[in-house]
Amino acid sequence: MPNPAPAPEPVRLLLVEDDQETAAMLAELFADEGYEVDVALDGQQGLHLALSRKPGVIVLDRGLPAIDGLELMVRLRRVGVTAKILMLTGHGDVSERVRGLNAGADDYVSKPFDLDELIARVRALHRRHLEHTDLLPLGQGYLDPRQREVLTSKRGLVQLSARECDLLRTLAVAPDVIRRRSDLRTQVFPEATSESIVDTYVHYLRRKLGREAIHTVHGLGYRAGVV
Numbered sequence: 001m002p003n004p005a006p007a008p009e010p011v012r013l014l015l016v017e018d019d020q021e022t023a024a025m026l027a028e029l030f031a032d033e034g035y036e037v038d039v040a041l042d043g044q045q046g047l048h049l050a051l052s053r054k055p056g057v058i059v060l061d062r063g064l065p066a067i068d069g070l071e072l073m074v075r076l077r078r079v080g081v082t083a084k085i086l087m088l089t090g091h092g093d094v095s096e097r098v099r100g101l102n103a104g105a106d107d108y109v110s111k112p113f114d115l116d117e118l119i120a121r122v123r124a125l126h127r128r129h130l131e132h133t134d135l136l137p138l139g140q141g142y143l144d145p146r147q148r149e150v151l152t153s154k155r156g157l158v159q160l161s162a163r164e165c166d167l168l169r170t171l172a173v174a175p176d177v178i179r180r181r182s183d184l185r186t187q188v189f190p191e192a193t194s195e196s197i198v199d200t201y202v203h204y205l206r207r208k209l210g211r212e213a214i215h216t217v218h219g220l221g222y223r224a225g226v227v
């Protein structure tokens with residue numbers, strides 16, 4: 001007899017939605033799908049729960065009181081939260097979606113949404129969260145964090161060390177967000193005593209991938225570039 005498939009690891013899902021009726025309906029729906037659901041009714045509570053409960057997937061409404069959905073996402077990405085984020089957007093506007101994706105959203109669904117589509121998209125993000133199968137774009141090329149490889153247009157396939165990969169992944173997950181050296185030091189090199197370790201690894205990455213791979217934002221920090 002074939003072995004039964006292992007039960008999927010339960011994933012904690014954070015829902016940030018200020019419309020109470022929608023929040024209650026979606027929370028029940030996701031719980032039925034097997035998620036461990038936390039609900040936040042404003043951006044401030046969303047920030048708190050995202051940091052304390054460490055969800056694998058976040059379903060985030062774009063328009064929220066206290067902290068706006070886009071601003072909340074930027075803050076989460078800035079402090080290194082790598083949970084998969086699906087944004088619920090009321091805007092049909094393409095530029096609004098592009099802004100969301102560049103600020104670190106993994107997917108979006110427009111309101112009014114189809115429930116089956118929403119569930120399917122959340123499931124796809126959940127799978128990507130568990131399998132770490134994301135390819136993160138860096139201009140024309142991309143980073144494959146699982147293989148620790150970067151595919152570049154000029155240099156072909158480039159292998160990274162674990163730390164180089166962690167640093168690049170932290171930047172590439174939200175390419176428009178500027179990351180402070182102090183935050184990168186805490187997140188990627190927690191044992192290091194000096195922020196200069198960040199500069200050292202930026203230097204290693206540029207040597208392997210080219211100068212444009214990481215942008216220096218003077219006085220502020222670093223941001224993902226192109227390979």
Ligand code: CA
Pocket residue numbers: 017018019061062063064
């Ligand atoms: Ca709203």
